[in-house]
Amino acid sequence: MRHEYEIGMLWVEGPLSYVEVLCAQSFLDAGHHVKLYHYGHVQNVPEGVELVHGDTVLGSDRFIKHGRTGSFALFSDVFRYHLLQQNDRMIWADLDAYCVKTFKSETGHFxxxxxxxxxAGGVLGLPSDSEALGQLLEMTEDEYGIPEWYPDEEKKRLENLxxxxxxxHVGDLRWGVWGPHAVTHYLQKTGESKYAFPENWLYPISFKNRRFxxxxxxxxxxxRAVTEDTYSVHFYGxxxxxxxxxxxxxxxxxxxMEQLLTKHNINTAAAPIFTRQEREAQKATQEATPPVK
Structure with a gap:
């Protein structure tokens, strides 16, 4: 029996490691229909996950990266807001969010x-008519905008520049500016923060303790940290x-994590995590191999 909420995820391109495979599979096993949005070829996708091209939500001309790291996190932030605005019965989940139990919401807020x-916005459900969601979408239209929650001194500096x-550019601002910083600000501004769950419902293990x-x-x-109230555990991909x-x-x-991999019958060797040296060796081999004619 499928649950009424679909789960939306994004992986721009490339192979999933067993961490992402585990997380996607956990939602399937909890009864959710999972849509994985992508822009290039994706490998190691669990059977049952529906692949959907990201252009159906947001065009690739909107790609945006973080200046220091080159991460697609900023684009992922924008993508999830458009996805939620377009789909009223969908909850966003990062591909490093493990589903402990079926996601349910009486209000559309999650x-x-x-x-x-x-x-946090790693797991995010908002009604399509949410005032906070509307303001998040409006804010992310301007890649050179000045966040309204910044201190006056910092806003003045940015205005002078x-x-x-x-x-x-937003890619040169502090990490998380369009993500959790913005989510927190607008949910508090509109009063929708009243719907926020306690930490242990979605983030029972903190970023600081991730190695646990x-x-x-x-x-x-x-x-012990994962209680009967916990819906999800974040793996900080x-x-x-x-x-x-x-x-x-x-x-x-x-x-x-090893116990979960066993529970969901995940083959780690089929979707491995490579060391930096192994990735570099693979890249060197591919570059040295002449193209097939």
Missing amino acids: YAWESDYQI REAGTPV LMRSKWARKVR RRIRQFLATIGGVPEPGSY
């Missing part, structure tokens, strides 16, 4: 605090993959 001061003909998920000695602590690459590419036996 998000949680990740700290005492910030609401704009008047001098050298406006600062892959270490066997912390498995019991993680299981890029950082988790980087750490896994340093410990042999797989979580420790008996760790929380």
Whole structure:
């Protein structure tokens, strides 16, 4: 039986690692229909996930990257707002969000605090007519806009640069400006923050403690943090993959992540996490191999 809420995810292109495979599979196993939006070829997609080209939501001409890291996080932020505005029965989930139990909402709002001061957007449900969603969409139309929640001194500095003909692009602003910072600001501004869940409902393990998920000695602590109220556990994708690459590419036996991989029958070897050296070696091999004629 399928649940009434679909899950929307984005992977621009390239192979999924077993971390993303696990997360996508967890939503399928919880009864959700999962749509994975993409712009290029994607490999290792679990059977049952519907692949949908991202142009149906937002054109690739809107691609935008973070200046320092080259990350597509800014584009992902914009993409999820358009997706939610276009689909009233969909909840957004990052591909590093593991589904503990079926997502349900009586109001269409589905998000949680990740700290005492910030609401995260890694899992995000908003009604299409949400006032906060409308303001998020309006804000992200201007790549050189000045965030209204910035301190007066910083806003003045950015205004001076704009008047001098050298406006600062959003890709050069602080990380998360169009993501959790904006989500928190507008939900609080409109009063919709009243719908936010407590931290342990979607983020029972904090970013600071992310390695607990892959270490066997912390498995019991993680299981205690995941309560009957918990809908999702966040795996903090890029950082988790980087750490896994340093410990042999797989979580420790008996760790929380290893237990989940076993539960969902995920073959880690079929969607591996490569070390930096392995990726560089693969790239060198591909570049050295002459094209087939």
